Structures are given as C-alpha cells and as structure tokens.
Amino acid sequence: MRVSRVALAMHLDGDEEALRLYLSGDRVSARVAGYFRRAGL
Template sequence: MQPYAGHSAVPDRRSHHPAEISHDRCLIPFDRREGLTTAEAAARANRTERTIRMWCRDHDIGRRVAGGPWMVSRVALAMHLNDDAAALRSYLVGDRKGPTVTAYFAAEGLGDLVERWRTCTA
C-alpha cells in the first residue's frame, strides 16, 4: 500500500494505548536557550527540516510551543544523534538531574539551566 501525501510509509512505533503513552517532557520546563528551530536543528544534524519534523513526531525530540512552529531540544537532538536511547528515555520522563542527562546539558553549554532547576525544586 502506498502512503498518501504527507504520511510516511514507515509505521509510527510509538504506542497509543493510554497505559503506554510516554510522559513526553521534551522542553519542559521550557527555556528558549534549549530550543532550536527546525532549520537550526537540520543544519546541526546535516538533515532536511522535513526529517527533523519527522524525528520530532517519531522520537519526541521537539514539540510545538504554545501551538507555534516546532522547537527542537538541542539536548534531545544530541542524544538522538549519538544514538543514546537510554539518555533520551530519561530526558523524556523528566529527568533533569541524573548524570547522563546533565552531561548532555553541560555539553550543550546549558549546565546553568540544570542548576537553576535544582534550586527551584529543592
């Protein structure tokens, strides 16, 4: 069966059963410094913007903030590009304090966000 316009022939592997829906915490809490436009993410990943939007949909590395255009987490993108599924899973369930996730924030020059969030939730 051929896909129709705008839809991929590759099935979406995410579960849509209510008990299995991931707790997508990408860009939450939101800080603009963590976000990239799809154009910026495409340049960083050496891919097309369409591919980045598909990754946002299929791998939860970005989200639409306030119903606007896609914003891509530079941290989640780095995890995806490094094929670090364990770190991405931790990030997506809201881990902002574990060593694996904080290492990505630090590598992206966003270590101060982690420190700020620690003091806000402490």
C-alpha cells in the same frame, strides 16, 4: 516547530537510554546532565 538541543544530541549520539530519561522528566542524573553541560546549558 521547536527542537531541544539536548534531545537532538542524545538522538544523534544514539543514546536511547538518556533520551528516555530526558523525556520522562529527568534533568539531573549524570547521564542526562552531561548533555546539558555539553550544550552549554
């Protein structure tokens, strides 16, 4: 099983809106991009 570090961080932060955006394919909005930066991606 593979788990996305980005999605996991969103889940652990309780950021349901960011997770919803991420799962719908968003990778560029400020809310989602911040998680990518935080993960070093």
